[in-house]
Each structure stands twice: as C-alpha cells, then as structure tokens.
Amino acid sequence: MVLFWSWVLVTLLAISDLLLATPNTTACADTCASLSHILGEKVVFPGTSNFTQSIGTYYSAQEAELTPSCVVLPSSAEDVSLFIKKLSSVNRAGYDPGYPSCPFAIKGGGHAPSTGAANINRGITLHLGALRQVSLNSDKSVISLGGGSHWGDAYDVLTPLGLSVAGGRNGDVGVAGLLTGGGISFFTARTGFSCDNVKNFEVVLADGSIVSANAKMNRGLWKALRGGSNNFGVVVRFDIPTFPQSNYLGGSVTFLVSSFEAQINAFTNLTAAEVFDPYMSVILTFFWSPQYGFLISNNLAHTSSNSSTSNPPASIQPFLNIQPQLFSTMRTSNVSDFINELTQSGAPLDGLRNSYATTTFQANASFMTEIFHFWNSTMAALTTLPSLASAGMTFEPIPTAITSKSERLGGNSLGLDARDGNLVLLQISLTWTSAADDKTMMMASEKLNNRIDAAAKSWGVFNRWKYLNYAAPYQEVIEGYGTISKSHLRAMSKVYDPLGFFQKVVPGGFKLFT
Template sequence: MQLPCLLISLATAFLTLRPAGAATAVQPNVTATSKELTNSGSCCATLDYFLPEKVHYNSLTDLSYQTSILSYWSQQEQSLNPICIVIPTSSEDVSTAVFILDIAYKMSMSGCSFAIKSAGHTPQAGAANIEGGITIDLASLNQVIISSDQSIASIGPGNRWANVYTPLDALNLSMVGGRVSDVGVGGLMTGGGVSFFSGRYGFACDNVFNFEVVLASGAIVDANATSNPTLYRALKGGSNNLGVVTRFDVRLFQQGSFWGGTLTQAITEKQDVIDFISNFDHSATYDPYAALITNFVWDAGITLILSDVEYTKPTPYPPTFAPLFALPAVANTMRIAPLTSFTDEIALSSDSTTSEKSDLFTTMTFINSAIFMSELWDLVDATVTSLSNVTGLLFTLTFQPLPYVIYSKSAATGGNVLGLDRFTDDFVNALAVVSWALPTDDATVYAAVQQLFDTAAAKAKSMGVWNEFVYLNYAAPWQKPITGYGQANKNFLQNVSKSYDPDSLFQKAVPGGFKLATS
C-alpha cells in the first residue's frame, strides 16, 4: 500500500530532511496508523487526513471544488479536472501540503503533481490548474492587514485587487499593485506587476519588502534584503519556480482620489493616437503621475480605440494628456474617484471576470517607434480578417508605455530578475488579448496569433526596434520569458532554485507556468 509507505517516509523526513533552523515548518501528526486512514493510497487521501475539510473532490455535492474550477478566467483552465483541490487557510496548511507532496515526488508516486492558484487569470490550460493532479487554491489566504503606522500592508496571495484596494481607499492609502479588480495578487506580484503608480515607484514586485514563502522542504521562511536575500531578488520576477508565496509585505503610501477614466475614439484617429503614445513615452518628459493603456479593439466587425487614462493626482486634464484629448472622442468617463473605481471600470471593459470563452495572451517589447506601432496594427488587422470565421472573436491590441524612467526604479530597492537593467531605451509593451467562443477554434487562433507575433518580431528586428524582454504575466504558452530576462538572470534563477529546491520539486512536480529550463 502506498499510503503507509508515505507515512513512514513523512516520519523519516521530519527526522532527517527538514532543514536546520526551519522551526516554522509544520510537523504533521505522523503517529497515525494505516488502519485510521483511507485505503485509496493516493496523495489526496494523505492530504485529506492531515488537512481535514480542506481537501475537495470532483463531485456535484462538493461546492468548494466546483467554485474553485469556475473561478478560473478562461475556458481552458476551467476544462481541467484535478483529482482534488486543496484550499488551505494558513501558511501552515500550505507547508503541510507541500511537505507531503515533496515526499510523494521523491517516491515517484503517480497523481501527485500539483498546480498553484492565486486567482487563475493566466489563460492557458495548466498555468494554475492541472489535469489528474492536485491544485492548491490559495483563495482563502486573502488577508489584508495594515500596520498601525499605516506604512505596511500584509496581504495574502489569494486576494484579488478589489479586496486589497477597498480598505486602502477608505484610509487614503495605496500600494503599487494591479490595475484590474478581478486579477489576482500572487501571479501579478511574482511576475513583475505594472501599476498606475509605476511612474513614481516602478514595478509592483520592487515594492515588496518581504515575502513569506513555503519552500519545497515545507519550511516557511521570510525573504527580504537581509534574510534569504538571493531568494528575495529571485522572487521578483521568478513566478512559481521557487516556492509558494503565502504573504506579501508591501509598502504603502498616502493616496487619495485621483483623475482618470476611459476615453473612446473612432478608428479614424488611429495614427494620431499612435503618434501621441510615441510622444508620451519619453523619459525626458515623462510625467511620473501619468499612466496610459491604449486598446485597439476588434469586435464583431467594429474597431474602436479605448484608452484607460489615469493621473494619480486630483488634477483634471493635465498638460501631458492634452494632445490626446484634443482629438475627437466617442465617449469619455473622466472623473476624480478612488482607485477601486478605475480598477472596476477596466475589469468591466476588459471582460476580466470569469468567462466560458477560450482566451489567449501574447506579448512583445520594442523600442518606442510610432512607425512600428502602425506596422503592428496593420498586421493585427490582417490577422483579424483571416480569422473572420472564428465564432465570437474579440481581439484587443494594447500598447503600454514602458520608458526607462519606470523600469530603472528597480535599482533603488535591490533590483529584480526581469533583466531590464541592461537597457536604457524607452520601450513600448504590446499585448494581444484574444477571446473566442468555441474550443474547436483553439488551434486555429493559436496558430494565427503565433504567426502574427513571429512576423511582428521579424519586422521589429529589421527596423532595429526589437527587444528580447517578454513580460511573463502576458506571455503565450510558446513564448520564453525567462530567456528574455537575459542569460545572467536565468543562471541566477537556476542557482537559487538549486539552493532552495535541490530536488527540483517546483520545476518537475509543478508543470504549470514558465519553467527555468524550458522558458
């Protein structure tokens, strides 16, 4: 029977494998006899024993299982069926689960590979869910604890941004975090994180002063500038490759209501809008309070331009946005409001809530060039035409400024592993968000979008504006964001992984996400 063997191995592991000093690692009760346990011999049964009422199975009567599956954003992730879903309510629960799964991995037990889910917004199948394995759903780790001096918030990875921002708004506080209410904290923070406040403070990951992390051994450790500093830097862009982050301690700052909203324009303004983006994206003149997301949307034969415009002061129509607002508009929701008002608006307009459609992200980075942006728009327009037979197609091409003045701020907090510190250019990030109704069209859309971005990369190289950085949080399954960090950062991540996860649990037993050896 596998289960008694697993119990023996657990007991042995506590005596011989648990790292010295890992006092906070949980120690499951290993004195139970096999008679007290189920005969199934599975990892799920073992987890169920040590984490009673926190392990859920695929049954119509198990609402926690069904709710977890339905909370994924994309149809691809919802289509997967883990054997069981573990919903921990504490870091110690996560430690117990990871410890058991690490022993099972060392014993080569089947059905014990696992996925780690924050909110499940990455669309590709297997990113945060798993077929025939175990999903650890962190949704219940959703604490938001504000320090007495209001300088620090401790937030759980299972939060969505609306849950974080609501109490902060009430206190006129904020943090560098996501711009869409329904997106999860865990994935965004460990993948980089672009914010309305990035012009002032850089990436979200650079504003975490401490990560609480469950390692492969089950140990719970802090990673910060003085404790586990290499792990600290690696987690700032390292995604799910190094452990399970169970708490982010983040810096807060004073922030009241500010000006922003969505500006909708006809596609006839395309070139003037592109020229505006290019002129806006210059470090020498960049206003640090300004943030811009410009979306070109193809939907059922209609093409529009929707710009999410934010200025993090209560200053209507600041000069930096004057050229954009001088152009004709179809609609305008500009107002002074709390942060949550704007993140809710983007969530609604971007259909970021749970859907039953197939979805795809794809991205690229290039040196600021209005000419290339126009070329990319033409390539997307041709691709959308070629996909006219795809049912329910919605295609959005988004341009986001990424000037040097934003990404260079990482150095002040010890740096990250994104690799942008190699450059001094003002960049633009391009993101394609594609959704469609029928899974039977998945292969067609994937092939067309991959060809589109291959062609775009070749065009960017020929124009001298291509850059290898691929933003992990937007990357398609075939893209290689870790490689895009540069060889030095990839080597660093691999060395940190070997140090903290010598048996490669998070590389081999957690197949989802972008792995260090292959991405």
C-alpha cells in the first residue's frame, strides 16, 4: 500500500513538473511588456518584421516554428544584465509556486538543429544577433567576438590580414554555440578544440553581474565554459588568439560509393598514425541526395604554407590517389574561400527539418566498414520517404594530437585526453521537408546510433564522448564527459548559479543535473 501511494505521489509530482515546465503565457506577456519599458525597441513581438526576421534565421525548421511571447535583442552586456535581472525576479526559485513561470532560450547563431535548443514556445528568446562586434587588439594577436557573431564575421576581418582562428568551417554558424560546445576547425590538430583557445569569456551570470573568466580570474568557470554550453550564463564576448595563416591546399572531392574501402583505409591510417600530421583536416562523408543517390565526399585540407596542388603533402596523397574522382574543388586558396565553399554547398539545406546524432569510437577500419553496412540498411528504408532531402554519415579524426592539447591550454569540460587513444567522431545527419516524417527520421537516426554504440562496445572500441554540438536531444552529453568533468561542472554551477537559474529557467540544450 505504501508503495502504491509513493507511486501515486511520484506520478503526480512528475505531472506537475511537466505542467510547471510549460511557460505561463500571462507571466511571459507581462514580462515582455515590462522588458519593453526597460529595453524599448529591443523587445520585439509576434507580427512585427523584426520578430519575423529573428525567427527566420534558425538553421532548422523545428527551431524556426517555435513562437516565443517576445524576442529580446540586446546590444550590450548591460542590456543582457538588465534582462537577466528581470527574468530572475520574475522566476523566483523557492518562492514562486509556478517556478519557472517564464523560461527563456538563448540564441547565438541559431545553428543547433534540435527543437528548443535556442528558441522556445510561449517563453522569451534572448537573441544575441546585435552583439556581433569584431575587434582586434593592437598587435592583432587576439580577436574579440560578440556573443551573437558568426564565424564568417571573424574570417572576413582576419583573412585579408593573413591571419586566422580555430573557428567553425561554415561562416553562418554561431561563434557562441560552437565555442561553448567544443569546436572543430580546419586547424584542430594544430590548435586543439576551438574552446581550448578561448583566452577570456565575458559572461553575464544568473545574478546579472558581468564577469570575465580567464586563466587569472574565475579560472574554474573559464574551464567549465569550454564545453559547458548555456549552463553558466550568457556569454557576451569571446577573446581568442589569432595566428598567421597563408594560403593552403584544400577542397572537396566526390567519389563513387564503391570506393568506400579505400576511403576507410586512408582515413584510419591517417587517424591512427603514430604521429598525426598537425596540418591535416579531413571530413569524410557518406551521403545520399535525391539528385545523386549514394556518393562519398571528402573535404580535405593541408593547412601548411608549402602545400599546393602541384606539391601535395604525403598525408593528403592517399585520399587524392583514390579514383575515379567525379568532382574535385582541390585548389590552393585562403581560409575565407574554403569557408565560403562549405557555407554555400550546405545552403540548400538551411531552413529544412534537421536532425543530428553522434558517437565516438577508437579508429578501426573493420569497425568502420561494419558501420557503413549499418548505414546502408537504415538508408534502404529512409530513401523510400519522398520528404528525405539529404542524409549524411560523417567521420572526423580526433587523434591524441588534439585531445592531448587541452590541459596545457587550461583544460576544458569535454573529458577527453590522450588516454582515450586515437578517436573517430561520427555524425549522423538527416534533412527532410515534411513534419509528418519527424518521428520516423528521428527514430531511424536514434536506432542507427544505438546500433553503432552497441557494436562499438562488442568490438571493444566504444568511447563515451558524445560531442555536444552534434548531439541529439536524447543523448547524455554531460554523462559522456565522465565523472570528473561532470563533478567540476556541477560544482561550478553551485558556485556561480547557486539557485540553478540556468538549469531551470533556460530549459534548452544539455543540462547538468538531469
């Protein structure tokens, strides 16, 4: 009997929790009105062109179709601070019976595809799109990027100066989401994860204070933010070191799918090499599109100053030896040109329905071949759906050359180091047009990912890391960071956000205490 009543109580609590997590429309309408008094025209409402424009700049349709009560467009750290103070007084932890009565979402570049990651139905969306400042320090060794800037903003300034940064490979992707989630660039084998390079975060905390987190001040927070996503505050500025970058050899080559064995061998030989070539970057994608069917695309770069089409370095040669090449853009050019290539080639998928999922395993050619067969059987079912617009299974090397750099650079939250061995990061991406297919697509992606994980365990090549920026909402990203990193993140949350404001009032993304 006691057990029965405990069950009833637990069920009722779960139901009330669900109800409480839903924004209270009146509370949010009142909060929007009151924010309008504080921030004026920076608060925009449904039906206005500024609102429509803000909602129209999400990468995925699932994010764009959510309708917040209002969108707040701060143009300074002080605006963000006023916003946080207001939201913290509206959502009074421990006092408000409907806590949180008006949750909100934080939007940087709007490229996380999952529903609710950076937008919210009936709540409030804090869109940092007006915080797009880009500035260089006097000797141009550090670039400061506003919390709403996109990677293209940084490359536009740096490339003409012969400089670059360890940033995203698509110019439209937001700086904030990528840097607080990890970050893989063309230069990762030289620089480590993008987040490892952030010298300083300027961040607005739950009490509205504006603080700096770096090697000297708030060091624990500095480390936590490198992979800790939106769990600690709103980052309003990132300071990142620049480095000289000359033109280099790069581009994309498209192959027949029958070359899969040669691709997998070239990829694993590179990834598992005793010494990883620090200038190499590879994005190996098995893909399907309605126009071309099944193909393989390899985005390659060798970012050394002496690489060129006439002098391809030894590390890139095995990929270039694979024949036949249906299409190739290999050339010697600058970073912005390579970024534009990927931005433009991905553009037809912008604004469609989208899902990502990810896993990680130790480099092993036979295991990758097994995954290729799993993918084929999943795709046999999915390609019968007319709304499927594209499907990709992407492999990227995460060798110890990358994971061993973090500690020296101040550490991060990702929970990886050289003991994890030479890893392969896998991303499954599906794009489709009909909402009626949402469930089928997401289930197929989840089933495939689970099948790969189960096989990785039986092959002895499994790694727990799930890259936050490629992860599906059901994936346990923080768990995948491991116990030490998770404990640090939770401890920092208790220090910098003792009432759990960013855990409860910002429900989107991957939370620390779930």
